[in-house]
Amino acid sequence: MSVDQTLHAAFAGHIARALDALQSAGTLPEGLNRAAVTVEPPRDAAHGDLATNAAMVLAKPAGTNPRVLAEALVAELVKLPLVSAAEIAGPGFINLRVDAAAWLAELRAIATLGADYGRSTMGAGTTVNVEYVSANPTGPMHMGHCRGAVVGDALAALLEFAGHKVVREYYVNDAGAQVQVLARSAHVRYREALGEAVGEIPEGLYPGDYLVPVGQALAAEFGDRYAAAPESEWLDLFRERAVAAMLVMIKDDLALLGIHHDLFSSEAELQAAGKPAEAEAWLRAHDLVYDGELEAPKGKTPEDWEPVALPLFRSTRFGDDQDRPIRKSDGSWTYFGADLAYHFQKAQGADALVDIWGADHAGTVKRIKAAVAAMTGAASSDKGGQATPFEVKLVQMVQLLRDGEPVKMSKRAGTFVTLADVVREVGKDVVRFTMLTRKPEAQMDFDFAKVVEASKDNPVFYVQYAHARICSTLRKAAAEGFAPADAALDRLGEEELALVKLAAQFPRLVEAAAVAREPHRVAFFLGDLAAAFHAYWNLGNDRPDKRFIIPGDAALTGARLFLASQIGQLVRNGLALLGVDAVEEL
Numbered sequence: 001m002s003v004d005q006t007l008h009a010a011f012a013g014h015i016a017r018a019l020d021a022l023q024s025a026g027t028l029p030e031g032l033n034r035a036a037v038t039v040e041p042p043r044d045a046a047h048g049d050l051a052t053n054a055a056m057v058l059a060k061p062a063g064t065n066p067r068v069l070a071e072a073l074v075a076e077l078v079k080l081p082l083v084s085a086a087e088i089a090g091p092g093f094i095n096l097r098v099d100a101a102a103w104l105a106e107l108r109a110i111a112t113l114g115a116d117y118g119r120s121t122m123g124a125g126t127t128v129n130v131e132y133v134s135a136n137p138t139g140p141m142h143m144g145h146c147r148g149a150v151v152g153d154a155l156a157a158l159l160e161f162a163g164h165k166v167v168r169e170y171y172v173n174d175a176g177a178q179v180q181v182l183a184r185s186a187h188v189r190y191r192e193a194l195g196e197a198v199g200e201i202p203e204g205l206y207p208g209d210y211l212v213p214v215g216q217a218l219a220a221e222f223g224d225r226y227a228a229a230p231e232s233e234w235l236d237l238f239r240e241r242a243v244a245a246m247l248v249m250i251k252d253d254l255a256l257l258g259i260h261h262d263l264f265s266s267e268a269e270l271q272a273a274g275k276p277a278e279a280e281a282w283l284r285a286h287d288l289v290y291d292g293e294l295e296a297p298k299g300k301t302p303e304d305w306e307p308v309a310l311p312l313f314r315s316t317r318f319g320d321d322q323d324r325p326i327r328k329s330d331g332s333w334t335y336f337g338a339d340l341a342y343h344f345q346k347a348q349g350a351d352a353l354v355d356i357w358g359a360d361h362a363g364t365v366k367r368i369k370a371a372v373a374a375m376t377g378a379a380s381s382d383k384g385g386q387a388t389p390f391e392v393k394l395v396q397m398v399q400l401l402r403d404g405e406p407v408k409m410s411k412r413a414g415t416f417v418t419l420a421d422v423v424r425e426v427g428k429d430v431v432r433f434t435m436l437t438r439k440p441e442a443q444m445d446f447d448f449a450k451v452v453e454a455s456k457d458n459p460v461f462y463v464q465y466a467h468a469r470i471c472s473t474l475r476k477a478a479a480e481g482f483a484p485a486d487a488a489l490d491r492l493g494e495e496e497l498a499l500v501k502l503a504a505q506f507p508r509l510v511e512a513a514a515v516a517r518e519p520h521r522v523a524f525f526l527g528d529l530a531a532a533f534h535a536y537w538n539l540g541n542d543r544p545d546k547r548f549i550i551p552g553d554a555a556l557t558g559a560r561l562f563l564a565s566q567i568g569q570l571v572r573n574g575l576a577l578l579g580v581d582a583v584e585e586l
Contacts, residue, residue: 006117007106008050008508011096012039015052018076027072028062041505048087048095049103049501055092066092103500104489110503110566111486118506118573122514123163129350130156133254133261134171137246138182140210141253142416144358147444148395149419150435150579152356153259154519155393157577162514167350170261171342174243175268176335181205182246183239187226189215190238194224208414214245256423257432258579270342276333279341279375280311280326288314288374295322313340318370336364340371343390347376352389354517359394359441368392391517395440401447426452429580433460436523436578454586456534459527463571464583466530469537470568471584473548477561482549484565485558492559495536495546499563502532503570510577519578526574533567 015037022028037058042051055070062069070092077086077096085097110117132152135145156166173179185206192198193215201207218226218241226234247264254260270276283289293307312323313336326337346353353372357365369390377387400407400417407417423431426448434451437459438444456462477483492500506525513521540547548560572582 006109006113006507007098007102007504008039011050011098012037014077014080015039015054015073018073019054019058021076022069022072027064027069028058032058032061034058040508041501042089042093042095045498045501047089048085049098050096051089052094052096053092055088055094059092070094100490100492100497103497103504104492106504107489107500107563107566108486110569111562114569115573115576117569118510119161119163120507120511120514121163122511123159123165125163125165126351127165127167127349128159128352128354129167129169129346130159130354130356131169131171131346132156132356133250133259134173135250136173136178137243137250138178138206139208139246139414140249141419143398143400143419143422143446144416146257146419146422146431147398147435147440148356148358149254149257149259150432151393151395151440151519153257154432154436154522154578155354155356155517157579158510158514158519158522161577162510164514167263168261169263169265169346172243172247172264172266172268174239174266175271175338179239179243180235182242183235184231185211186214186218186238186242187231187234190218190222191215191227193219194227196227206414210249211242214242217241217245253418253420256420257428265342265345267338267342270345271333271338275345276326276338276341279344280337282344283313283326283375284311286374288317289326290314292323294325313367313371314374315367315370318366318373320367320370324367336367336371339364339368340375343368343372344375347372347388347390350388353391355390355392357392357394359396362394365392365394393440393517396443398435398444398446401445403449404447407448422446429464429583430460432578433463433523433575433580436520437527439518439520459523461586462534463526463530463575465586466533467568467571467575467582468584468586470533470564470571473564474561474568477549477557480549480551482554482557482561484561485555486562488555488559489562491556492563495539496560496563499532499536499567502529503567506570506574522574522577526571526578529567529570529574 016034019028019032019034019037023030023032034054037052037054039050039052042048055066055073059066059069067088070088074086074088074094077083077094082099082102083096084099087095087097089095113119130152132155133141133145133149135141141149153168156168160166181204185201188198188201188205189211192212218238221241226238251260280289289311291309292312293309294312308329310325310329311327313326315324316322324336325334326340328334343353369392372390373387376390400422430451434446435444450458451460452458454461454465474484509521509525513519536546548557548564550557550560568582575582
């Protein structure tokens, strides 16, 4: 069975063919753009099983009335053998009622496709570069990096599942002041490893204990050669060694979360290769950079402020409130200038770009999007002059709590709580799922007590418990001689079919979440599915006839076990997209 033959995809095809028939009959004109036509469950389940807006979105460009078009479309759709009713609602929405046989076929489709149920070919193999984490290589991962890391990794998995090729990229900010501070901090630990009493780490340097082994490694490699040497002799060398050590640590920390990047791109290498200078020359040739003076700062102008001629990018052409410098007055690159060249380079190997940034970078989104749009749009003659699609997803910080109180900082890290410590305490799955239980742009509290709480108020537990409950039921049934079977699925009633109807939304949800770049939708769906499964389970507490195992009825038991087995498969599929293991016991 093809992944494109699931129920929602099939009905999208039915509607497309019905529109083709109306077009052939002359009811619809040729060449209508159908991109906005949708097939989805109606908001109120009482209105039917599926709804389409086809008549609403096509009537105006077709020059007809939505209800008139809806009536013509309904006349085609009622010819389908699995459509029991098609009704027009409001100004032209069409609600469809589908025979139970269609839902039972979808339940079998889940069993047939297994781990591929929900997979899509929508992406058509186009390449999406997803850049995430990209923390400065100055120390171990901390919880400030965690949410963006999980969102980016889940998005990459979601895009692959939706048919894209994905490049997972980490941009290493190994040029600039912060890595020079790292080198100086490593030099202090180097002298310490040689036996010098360094005392308190000087203000402005990184105080964390994580640099102790870096200093020891430098001492073992170089002895006391650089202990009293001038900074100019060791700064670049120590920077390279320290950054390399930090990247090993960062990769190990990310591995604890199950995160592995395809590509680590170095800012220092980018600059050494002259890429920012190439970008500046290109921009000047296309009248997108000019030499000009920045406006005086708003408000009270500092006494020492002087106008300086700088190369400015014409970002006001693209919606920014002022043109932005790509170099500083000393000739070095601004962060924006280097970032612009980096994104231009990324765009050469991808059809679309997605960056996951912390919300504190919100102020730079408009200008970098403007720059990328300008450069890729003008440079991509092979794309008909179209800019490479580029999105920035902002992720809010996470507040760590323990029983409602802020968590104390880590002595080892010096100033923050390490990601490794959190993962080791509560586990990878809890951390990953929790990070996706709210929209990334919303503030989040991570309370150590609540995220491991065994209650329905904890979405991590609630979803895992649904899967464990299903596994327990299947084990118990096997011990009593029962097994899942699809021979008597027609004995499933409305309560069971409601579960199937919810499960059948998964393929459509995958595509919608991929288009919106919102992996948290998968976590939300799993929460709804788990709640529906638990509700059905609880129904059996009051009504023995609704339990999964009916001792005197092997056929009905087999059908319900088949249903439970496929719900379990769907939970596994969704959790896999989030990078979370589906546990069999709790």
